[in-house]
Amino acid sequence: MPKTKFLILRFSSIGDIVLTTPVIRCVKLQFPNAEVHFATKKNFQSLLQNNPYVDKTHVLDGSLSTLIAQLKAEKFDYVIDLHNNLRTQIIKFRLQVKAFSFDKLNLRKWIYVKLKKNLMPNVHIVNRYMNTVASLGIQNDNRGLDYFIPEKDELPRHWLPQAFQQGFVVYAIGGQHTTKKLPHLQMLALCRQVHEPLVLIGGKEDILVANAIVEALEKEGRSILNTCGNCNLNQSASLLKQAQWVISHDTGMMHVAAALKKKVVAIWGNTVPEFGMYPYQTPFVNIENTSLNCRPCSKIGYDKCPLGHFKCTNDLSFEQLPSLVNRLNKSTDS
Template sequence: MKILVIRFSSMGDIIYTTPVVRCLKKQLPDAEVHFITKPAFKYIYDNNPYVDKLLLLKPTLKETIQDIRAEGYDYIVDLHNNLRTALIKLRTRVPSSTYHKQTILKWLSLKFKWKLVPPVHLVDRYMKAAEVLGVKNDGQPIDYYIKAQHQLNTLLPATHQSGFVAFVIGATHFTKRMPNDKIISICKEINLPVVLLGGNDVKANGDEIIAATGEKVYNACGITTLDESVFLVSKAQKIIGFDTGLTHIAEAFDRPIVSVWGGTVPELLGVQPYKVKDVLIADIELECRPCSKFGLAACPLGHFKCMRDIDENQIKQFVNS
């Protein structure tokens, strides 16, 4: 049997497909399992032993459909469920099952602040699309395979090599990020050295944080590659992070995680830390929250209480315990 699993984006959503792929391959050992995604997210499945072939989305849908037809799949597991995947299934005529997005319930929950979406993790929602093949959730964490052999002494100063807390300060949208002054306050009270992780877009934020905290904090934002950043979170004593891809990838290593939520909420997306033994969800109940499903460039009401009013002490106590 030849199976194609589809998920085109984004980083966090794709990382949560890995248990489905693993279960398909392990529970259907004679099956050939392929995965298709956008080229930008290829790295998530690089080195993954449960994928027999990785296909990449082509510039046109026609080219992508031609690639899929050429493979001669027996079944498609659609974990994206959008117009593009609907057209792929229609034009290839391959038997399929599809992840149910609960779009209407999510829209109502967001618009009226009603809690209508059942608190079921995205992995479990995805698994339902594979159940028709007789596959069941194995209850194991997500998978991520580091690409190279990295060394702490080449990535961190000597002061941080014997133990550190990784603080993922990057996130695509402003309303997912904690203000610098709160990050500074938390870092000052953490007992271990701190490594800041993120892309070039938050390098200046990191520079401002270390200017206020000194050598205790090392700014790796914009310096380490994604693979190096994943290696660092895998070696951290504890992790603090926002609703962003690197924080979700960190779940693969079962390190204690503080998952910080601002304008978005984990239950709406179903992306709270998965199969991690030691977790603190740091957020605050507000009438205006959630203000969006994926994050915004600014607080719609201007006060940004969802991040500013989060209790710092609970984070400090969790990290120092």
Template sequence: MTAHVLIVRFSSIGDIVMTTPVIRAVKRQCNGGDVEVHFLTKRGYLPLLAANPCIDRLHAIERKVGEVLPQLRSIPFDWVVDLHNNPRSFQVRRGLGCPAQVVRKGTARRWLNIHLGLDVLPPGHMVDRFMATVAPLGIQNDGLGLDFFLRPEDEVDPELLPRRHREQGYVAWVIGGQHGGKLYPAKWVAQACRELGQPVVLLGGPEDRVRGAQIAAQGGEGVFDACGATSFNQAAALVRDAVCVVSNDTGLMHVAAAFKKRVVSLWGATVPAFGMSPYLPGEGSLVLEAQCPGRPYSKHGGKLPLRAPYTCWDGLEPAKVVAAVQGG
């Protein structure tokens, strides 16, 4: 008899991408592969999973679980895999009343590390914690890393890029980030672009247009600013086609790992020890951390040190980033 499994993760981009090893493993291993995999998230994140062949059905909410609970109750779920573990996901578990496996995120330990400086962070990557959640179901990590699938409409018109970028290849530099403490300083990005001396494509959302224009104006003729010019999935297509990806701690960093790109990840207010570093990225990938004392400053990078702006990036000057990119 076909099993039915509901995987729950509401946000955000990087976390949803990091659930993909669980999605794939459940689809291939649960009940001998005779399983329907359902996934519940917020509506705005549906494009991230729309092309994933391991998901049989997507469900989404705008704000409240009640929007989708009647629909979910009509499906005979055997298990809920809760990879969010928050009040909303608890409502899903309670509303369905079927057996559930719930991720242990280590939130309390992370708080103690950030606010008291205690070295009590949970070991391992967040993907490993997600996989541990389904281990009681007999699901094992297949070691294949992250997935990210694109639809035909996600492909980018090659003419979007300058001829030099198309012919020589380019470095994709992800300048965006949801929180200020994750944003590598614009003037340093521009300086690194000048010193690289090779084509660079700047990637970010509409909120990054001002920073992108500033960097492009100061970064030299090899810089092409694509911030706000593409959808997220189109930006992912540009990441896929890059020769190397430089990224803040943000969603496209995880997409780059899914495409097995060589990733140079930059860490300021947050730290990779949270378990959020690129998971099984391409060969030659590097994790570069600032050396400012007191890191990490917050869980998501929203809190900066009390000194001058950008001091959370001390010790990670442009020359180090350039050397890391060119070292590949």
């Protein structure tokens, strides 16, 4: 039987690509003789390289025309467009094969952001991604998200200081947009409510904030470890995998944690869970300021609060964190 070749399009970013993994898996396993290719930006290629359901990746590295020429040579049978932006529309036009395109519901998001009227369906974005391929007979297998860590990036427990080897919590302090992250002092207030040894993960851009948190908490006798800028994405995922539970802003690492089936405390700033991108098929609780009439102010985020007050995070209290974690633990014990 000849192969049926699928091209899945999603150029960015970490969380969005992780959220496409059920589609990848279900197409590969459910469609007879499927050969699954995935096109993304070069920065995110590593997210697909270890995925056993991806037969080949294609990289957008500057020239869209170069990528299109490579894709044309593959002679795909179907395109599954889970990004649905101008570039992917150009690709679909140039390839001239049957395509299935994700409905981004941009008008509904605009109405929610600008008019504060929530017309979003009460459906997780993963299920909306799956609806994109439903007409092919592909169904959600409800196995959740996938994230595959290569063996070389698995961090052994003895890599950690002695105080962390009996268990720890991970706080992913990063975020692409400032309005999706807690300010430094609020991060510190949150960390003070964590009674287990705490590991901070993030990129090089998070090092200064992480160092300030560590300096403050070590003076209080807390066990805290800063790995920001010292671990690659897969190594940070390895720390998530070993964590007892995870704290994350509304960022890609929240979805990586969900893929690894970790209990998640999700911190929300200017965005809201109602956009449908909360932790998928894993136990979680939300901490958010639901009393503001300016949320959500964006479907993505800003470099600073448009109104200047940043109350969505500055007014958050974290005293309820221990009871929320108890609720998480009880939900997994029952």
